[in-house]
Amino acid sequence: MTLSVNVYLSLDGVMQGPGAADEDRSGGFDRGGWLAPQLEDREVSRTIGSWVRRADSFLMGRNTYDLMQPFWEPVTDPGDDVAFALNHLPKYVVTSTGVDSPWHNTRVVSGDPLAAIAALKEHRGDMQVHGSHRLVQALHSAGLVDEYRLLLLPVVVGTGKRLFSEVSAPVGLQLLSVETLPAGALSLRFRRAPYGTADIGRREDY
Numbered sequence: 699m700t701l702s703v704n705v706y707l708s709l710d711g712v713m714q715g716p717g718a719a720d721e722d723r724s725g726g727f728d729r730g731g732w733l734a735p736q737l738e739d740r741e742v743s744r745t746i747g748s749w750v751r752r753a754d755s756f757l758m759g760r761n762t763y764d765l766m767q768p769f770w771e772p773v774t775d776p777g778d779d780v781a782f783a784l785n786h787l788p789k790y791v792v793t794s795t796g797v798d799s800p801w802h803n804t805r806v807v808s809g810d811p812l813a814a815i816a817a818l819k820e821h822r823g824d825m826q827v828h829g830s831h832r833l834v835q836a837l838h839s840a841g842l843v844d845e846y847r848l849l850l851l852p853v854v855v856g857t858g859k860r861l862f863s864e865v866s867a868p869v870g871l872q873l874l875s876v877e878t879l880p881a882g883a884l885s886l887r888f889r890r891a892p893y894g895t896a897d898i899g900r901r902e903d904y
Contacts, residue, residue, distance in 0.1 A: 699819045701757070702845040703827045703834050704749045706733050707861055709850065713831060714858035716851075721765065725859070732853050739881035742849065747779040749847055753787055754823040757807075757815065759830035760793035766829075767801045790818065790825070792833055812840050831859045839867045845889050846871065852882040868893050 706716040715722040715730025736742050773781035791797055792807045807814045827834055837843050870893035877885040
């Protein structure tokens, strides 16, 4: 089974607040909305839809759940792949306080969340994480992420939450596919691979 991380990423690795200025102002972040100009490229929307069509379930942190629910729950167009998937497929929320107004087909992950998620992976085809920065960091550190799907945007944000940082656990990645979209974004798909260092010995003529 696959646990995949699906994120929009700036060229300098920022994943915070891509959709709107007020999406996520935590840490004083005031540079949100950097994805918006790229949404004029229909291939960006197609790529996002192709991710979601793979999903069997979604895994979210509480903040991302609270952000996505009021936006997507009212969208009832059956032709909207993202809305249909989010409104019908199981959604697992990592939270210690429960949810105030449960979205259809929501289950709360309780107890030891990493152990619970590892168990869920045994029964789900493609469990997708979107956004959820803190959760992604925990899953990455625990070695639970099988695949990374990244939409790399041609923009430098300069500050904000990054997918990988100087404290991230080392990981090897195998590139499965790459596609250049018309407006300059790159759609990248990586699978987790062994991490190691090559012993190239000593040379005096470097």
